[in-house]
Amino acid sequence: MRKFVDFLAxxxxxxxxxxxxxxxxxxxxxxxxxRAHRTPLxxxxxxxxxxxxxxxxxxxxxxxxxxxxxxxxxxxxxIAYIKQHHPHIPVIxxxxxGDIGATAKMYAREAFERYQADAVTVNPYLGGxxxxxxxxxxxxxxxxxxxxxxxxxxxxxxGSIQQLHSRAPTPVAAAPLGVSDGAAEPQLFSGGRSVAxxxxxxxxxxxxxxxxxxxxxxxxxxxxxxxxxxxVGDMPLLVPGVGAQGGDLQAVLAAGLTAPxxxxxxxxxxxxxxxGNGRDFAAAAATAAEGFCEQIQQFxxxxxxQPAKPPQATAT
Amino acid sequence: MRKFVDFLAxxxxxxxxxxxxxxxxxxxxxxxxxRAHRTPLxxxxxxxxxxxxxxxxxxxxxxxxxxxxxxxxxxxxxIAYIKQHHPHIPVIxxxxxGDIGATAKMYAREAFERYQADAVTVNPYLGGxxxxxxxxxxxxxxxxxxxxxxxxxxxxxxGSIQQLHSRAPTPVAAAPLGVSDGAAEPQLFSGGRSVAxxxxxxxxxxxxxxxxxxxxxxxxxxxxxxxxxxxVGDMPLLVPGVGAQGGDLQAVLAAGLTAPxxxxxxxxxxxxxxxGNGRDFAAAAATAAEGFCEQIQQFxxxxxxQPAKPPQATAT
Numbered sequence: 001m002r003k004f005v006d007f008l009a010x011x012x013x014x015x016x017x018x019x020x021x022x023x024x025x026x027x028x029x030x031x032x033x034x035r036a037h038r039t040p041l042x043x044x045x046x047x048x049x050x051x052x053x054x055x056x057x058x059x060x061x062x063x064x065x066x067x068x069x070x071x072x073x074x075x076x077x078x079i080a081y082i083k084q085h086h087p088h089i090p091v092i093x094x095x096x097x098g099d100i101g102a103t104a105k106m107y108a109r110e111a112f113e114r115y116q117a118d119a120v121t122v123n124p125y126l127g128g129x130x131x132x133x134x135x136x137x138x139x140x141x142x143x144x145x146x147x148x149x150x151x152x153x154x155x156x157x158x159g160s161i162q163q164l165h166s167r168a169p170t171p172v173a174a175a176p177l178g179v180s181d182g183a184a185e186p187q188l189f190s191g192g193r194s195v196a197x198x199x200x201x202x203x204x205x206x207x208x209x210x211x212x213x214x215x216x217x218x219x220x221x222x223x224x225x226x227x228x229x230x231x232v233g234d235m236p237l238l239v240p241g242v243g244a245q246g247g248d249l250q251a252v253l254a255a256g257l258t259a260p261x262x263x264x265x266x267x268x269x270x271x272x273x274x275x276g277n278g279r280d281f282a283a284a285a286a287t288a289a290e291g292f293c294e295q296i297q298q299f300x301x302x303x304x305x306q307p308a309k310p311p312q313a314t315a316t
Numbered sequence: 317m318r319k320f321v322d323f324l325a326x327x328x329x330x331x332x333x334x335x336x337x338x339x340x341x342x343x344x345x346x347x348x349x350x351r352a353h354r355t356p357l358x359x360x361x362x363x364x365x366x367x368x369x370x371x372x373x374x375x376x377x378x379x380x381x382x383x384x385x386x387x388x389x390x391x392x393x394x395i396a397y398i399k400q401h402h403p404h405i406p407v408i409x410x411x412x413x414g415d416i417g418a419t420a421k422m423y424a425r426e427a428f429e430r431y432q433a434d435a436v437t438v439n440p441y442l443g444g445x446x447x448x449x450x451x452x453x454x455x456x457x458x459x460x461x462x463x464x465x466x467x468x469x470x471x472x473x474x475g476s477i478q479q480l481h482s483r484a485p486t487p488v489a490a491a492p493l494g495v496s497d498g499a500a501e502p503q504l505f506s507g508g509r510s511v512a513x514x515x516x517x518x519x520x521x522x523x524x525x526x527x528x529x530x531x532x533x534x535x536x537x538x539x540x541x542x543x544x545x546x547x548v549g550d551m552p553l554l555v556p557g558v559g560a561q562g563g564d565l566q567a568v569l570a571a572g573l574t575a576p577x578x579x580x581x582x583x584x585x586x587x588x589x590x591x592g593n594g595r596d597f598a599a600a601a602a603t604a605a606e607g608f609c610e611q612i613q614q615f616x617x618x619x620x621x622q623p624a625k626p627p628q629a630t631a632t
Contacts, residue, residue, distance in 0.1 A: 024419070064415060064422035070430055072388060098439055099380060099412050100471040103340070106380035114386055123414055125441040125466060129473035150441060155416040157445035164480070164514055195511060198480055 004146035022269030023061040042074040051286040055293035098123030119146025154218025154241030219247025226255035243271030320462035338585030339377040358390040367602040371609035414439030435462025470534025470557030535563025542571035559587030
């Protein structure tokens with residue numbers, strides 16, 4: 001019985017990569033030749049998959065781009081294509097689902113049966129019982145599925161809920177590390193525990209009985225990655241926000257890498273997908289993916305091997 | 317330019333009802349005659365719509381039941397059917413979407429363009445900037461859409477995040493009002509503000525510039541309905557959890573009604589949809605819907621009219 005975390009770790013080792021390629025095919029941004037295609041989202045994604053598979057340890061299709069257009073069939077085609085041509089690379093369906101038990105069960109079927117995803121992203125706002133249908137899911141062979149729970153999302157306003165905090169005497173101003181847009185943190189206090197940290201704690205202590213939980217932590221909040229890493233050991237962290245959103249790759253790696261398991265999935269979507277917009281878009285995507293993969297590997301080669309303890313986030 | 321809140325208030329007045337009929341067509345629970353249909357979810361929903369439209373002020377289809385089966389087309393048919401045959405009854409798409417801005421925009425298109433919903437349920441975990449594409453959406457005629465933000469959900473485990481609370485000295489044991497299953501509240505403290513109350517506060521003070529926000533508050537937490545009502549004035553509250561989930565209808569009404577606007581949408585799904593399972597399932601659904609509608613109206617007739625101030629939650 002395959003476990004998702006082993007599948008992912010094996011892919012990361014074989015591919016020599018921690019790069020997750022996000023498939024967010026916005027039809028308005030596609031190269032003209034792809035836009036004219038009868039199934040443009042699939043045609044584009046297939047080109048991107050072939051161009052980047054060498055540098056990727058996972059693919060992460062974003063369902064919203066298909067759902068907006070009524071193009072679920074193209075999402076199915078895309079995932080089936082990966083399964084057929086790159087069966088050793090896990091597929092994480094980015095759906096951010098969350099609903100009460102009976103309904104969550106339907107969403108689990110959507111992700112794992114209809115789309116055959118190996119993992120899914122979910123929203124923790126409804127609590128652990130709402131996550132159970134994803135956490136406990138087994139396919140016909142008994143294999144589990146990966147469940148990446150939103151913890152600290154990459155958007156500027158993520159703090160309004162995720163940084164709500166146990167009350168403490170002195171409010172402290174804090175700037176996110178690795179972004180320079182001055183996005184304000186509406187609620188950050190010096191004591192207690194934030195909602196995001198509570199989610200990380202639940203994930204580590206209550207929700208991971210089956211060993212299939214990961215967390216989503218935005219690259220735009222590097223200090224958070226380091227703090228959450230301390231709470232959750234070598235649990236996989238899926239980190240979006242490098243590239244178009246401005247997260248600092250080196251800082252993410254310093255904060256989130258663990259050894260011997262990598263424990264980190266660096267997602268890049270737009271900076272790869274739209275690296276070029278002409279006839280050479282696929283070649284441009286390959287070059288961009290190679291660049292991210294290489295930067296990550298260079299950083300890893302510089303790191304001392306620390307068999308069990310997660311490395312401290314040291315400025316290099 | 318139609319505003320969603322006016323559309324809803326007009327429907328509630330014309331229909332003489334606060335009942336929202338939830339369309340959660342689980343194919344395994346359908347009456348045999350419906351299950352054999354080529355488009356079973358639509359066929360069943362159409363029968364339910366015709367049987368209950370007289371008693372309903374809104375319909376709330378749950379997208380997960382369609383998505384699990386790849387039956388989005390039947391969801392489109394269902395909503396189109398309501399628009400054609402009962403155009404004065406608003407459709408709330410229960411999708412609980414939530415994602416960062418660029419992706420949330422795609423989900424807004426899914427709900428409002430593809431499915432032509434009048435309102436949608438959304439998840440606040442990602443913060444206000446992630447809700448903006450829903451809050452700011454206008455259709456080609458300039459009409460807004462209703463946005464029901466999850467605040468306190470009806471499931472037993474909803475407190476693990478939603479009741480995380482500002483730190484205060486003394487933990488207080490609390491039992492939900494209107495449910496008897498003894499579902500524990502993991503984190504309820506006597507002081508400060510819970511995450512759910514903070515969401516209600518954001519909704520009232522920051523997110524409702526366009527006057528199109530509502531909140532989802534489970535019928536299983538009646539004290540919460542009363543407390544949230546005090547924070548948000550006559551903002552519409554969508555209240556699931558009456559019926560199969562065991563919420564107490566009278567207690568919900570006592571806690572949540574406002575005047576002159578009703579400000580309350582009582583959702584019932586399973587207790588209407590599956591009131592019967594034989595050939596008479598539609599008649600059974602009609603009887604169930606009439607029963608809920610009548611109970612609500614009886615309660616309202618007993619209430620003294622209080623033009624502006626929300627009534628106190630008095631035990632009757």
